[in-house]
Amino acid sequence: MEAKIDKAPPKAPEPPSRRPDYSGLIMTSLCRGATFLVGGVLVLLLFHIARHGAGVVSWDFLTKAPVEGMTAGGIFPAIFGTLAITILMIVLALPLGAFAGIYLVEYAGGGLLARLIRAAVNNLAGVPSIVFGLFGVGFFVLFVGRNIDRGLGPAGRSAIEQALGTGGGAAETGILFGQPIMLWAAATLACLVLPIIIVTTEEALSAVPQSHRDASLALGATRWQTVRDVVLPQARAGILTGAILSVSRGAGETAPILFTGCAYFLPRLPVAELFGVIPMVNPLDQFMELSYHIFILATQSTDSQATLPLQYGTTLVLVALTFMLNLTGILLRFVFRRRLARLS
Amino acid sequence: MKIDVPGKVEGARIGVVAPLGMAAPRASARPAPAASGADLRLRGGRRLRERAIELFLLANGSAAVLIIGLIFVFLFKEGLAAFRDIQPIQFIGGQENTPTYDPELDTFTETRQFALVWQPVSDSPKYSLLPLLNGSLLVALPATLISTVIGLLVGIYLAELARARVRELAKPAIELLAGIPTVIIGFIMLTVVASLVQSITHSHFRLNAFVGALGVSLVIIPVVASLTEDALRAVPEPLRLASYGLGATRWQTVSRVVVPAAVSGITAAGILGFGRALGETMIVLMATGNAALITGNILSSVRTMTATIAAELGAVARGSEQYHALFFVGATLFTITFMFNLTAEVIVARMRRRLRM
């Protein structure tokens, strides 16, 4: 028998004329108290941030760049950078994770390989974020990046720079990919959120009833056709939920991007024009980011008192961003589960 | 009687999804894939295409295995390279010159002794890991203690005691707490909570392990609460009903029947929470004072392994001694958290087997 998700626990039948269960009442109140304590802390936290940050956030704050040594101006480059890095991260992680989830659910069953992959996913989920940062530096920046540079040679490097229109001196310095850039920061973050996407894809796919698959196969469809045309459309919402939740996670992580591409003050946005025509985000450039900005402002800014309003403002923006994403994910998941419960 | 346990509590994958509030995919609900590959209905080209697609998906599936493998390889490759320049004993301690000052004569005298110190930027660099381990434990243990107690209470409340309407509000709220970026929690700890704590405890150091532990528990409580809730809900309904049938009250049922039945899952939750606490970086970097001391005093500043890497990695030249030492610290940290994750998975696997009597 399965405990359904939304069912309330059964009420204990009241036996007649019995003295009240004092210890039970005390413990229940303790449990309730603990829950409301945690909820209360959350509310207090948000209230504090909102109170100090609300006065700072304005249209100017959101659309202008920081000036006067970060004591005035806005945080637009950080917002832009955050959106750019999370989009790049999702582009890298979503196909990889979704296909992995499809493999685990639709093709692999319970064999040794599947168990190995699941064990790997579980362990990946438990890796500390700074270890991802180390991995990003040691593997992506210094190993992959340097080897790409060596493989490209001066000609290849200038060709890419011409294509992007960034006229930098990579041909002489010999370093284009082998330095902290947005591409590697996104790759590092993608490794971090991969478990989230794989597991949510798995859940989304598992929730599709087996009968749908059987019916499709009975009608003569191949396994891939079944997956593509019958299962995936129903699982799309669940996979999207996973994507949204991982974007929220990626936007909030700081440790993995500390050394793989973040900068404190950039004079212009990390954009380029492909062949001089198509505007695109330049993944070979550094970027500013909201959580990194908060970290630097709080610990290394030149005058903590003067930048305190900016710190709260940036915090408010980041919290609002992650909250909206999280809330959207939770709501979507709720709707998605309701819909599936009705189906099966 | 065969009690069928829905495989909801499925190993440490809950560590992934529980903070997202989702149950892990249920084993019993997992669709059985059709007979692999040899789909005899298909002919030639089609069969090749299906096979190619399956291999492509397999390649994607192996990505996670590949990444974990690469992390292992690179961390240890760079970390073990430290032993080229640093002797193993130096990771325990080294010779240190401790000066004593004579105010009358205005002179310094030095005594040389074996000390457990981490000071890599020095004429005689010292790489003792012990202060860093001490720091990580001094933050992680209290944080896990606080979070396990509160998380357990919250999990029990959400799973067993709350009315449905309250649950629907409380559960997302706890999840939202898990979603707050750790840098923001670190920021609040640094600016507001540290002063508050100092005014209450009159501690010597404003930024200390206790402030760090408070911040870390904020992050871990949702994890432990979700995992506990999942573990409790996986306990089969018949057990509860039998308890009520015997005349127990609700709390007696919860405390003497349900919780003991879920104790493995709850233990796993605690272990996973501890692993997560060890790996926390931003909060401890901002709130613990970063002094590499060996101490048992929770109101003292400490330096955790994670904060050391985060603070020093930016300044090292690739291939230098300190660079390799930092990778060694990372490899040590990774090994420890890996062990804890593995333990949690084993416990849950055993629990599943036991409940499937």
Place this chain on the structure above:
Amino acid sequence: MRSKSLLVLVFLGFLACGGAADAKNITVKGSDTMVLLAQRWAEKYMEKHSDASIQVTGGGSGTGIAALLNGTTDIATSSRPIKAAEMKTAREGGINTFETKVAMDALSVVVHKDNPVNELTMNQVKAIYTGAINSWKDLGGPPKAIVRYSRESNSGTYVFFKEHVLGNQDYAPDCQNMPGTAAVATAVAKDPAAIGFGGVAYFLSQPDVKILKIKKERDSPAITPVAADGKSLNFEVVYSGEYPIARDLFCYTTGKPAGQVGAFLSWIVGPEGQAIADELGYIPLAKGQAAVK
């Protein structure tokens, strides 16, 4: 799918507000002591020369020099001279570092404003920071344990202080390692038993910290880098060496600076750049020092 094309349009529109990338980007990385200065220099320089594009990051002098050696920055700002070991690593990598002195800085030792101690000798500061003196009582203050605030090991301030004040002894292990001088300023302002050090520019604007006078020997006069008005700096005591803990601030490049980088550095050591240094609480180069070495 309609929603998909809408998403693409929004994405492109979002990119379009970025604008085109342009000429060579100059990267400046390094000293946290200098990051405010470097940023202001970059801002003003870019106002005057619209074709220049300069990006500034902190991280510590060690970070900057490491980046120069790794090839990931054009200019490394540093509040300490490059070490022999770093020059050796550079030469092995085929890089010849070039040093340009750009300003000076008075390193000050600070305590909380309510601390009765007003001056310390160099030896006393050394004793405090190596752990030989642990209580304010030994210095004529209240019987409170001293809380030492220091910098992380990647900081040029950390290294300079270690070499010139501590005589290369190790810091006491219970030093609170703060990530930036501003964090030191905030911490000392909040902690009555605290002592800290850092570039004087950060402490001039902090009302709750007291900048101590320093005596070279027990019977030397006590000198402070702050001028009589309490707001500006006394350049003379720094130039003459009377104030014992002043240091040079450097910019390191790969080879003699040329092109855009050279133009920027010449502007920095010129009158406009030096005026900015003065305005921000640093000490401009004395007349005659402003030649690029």
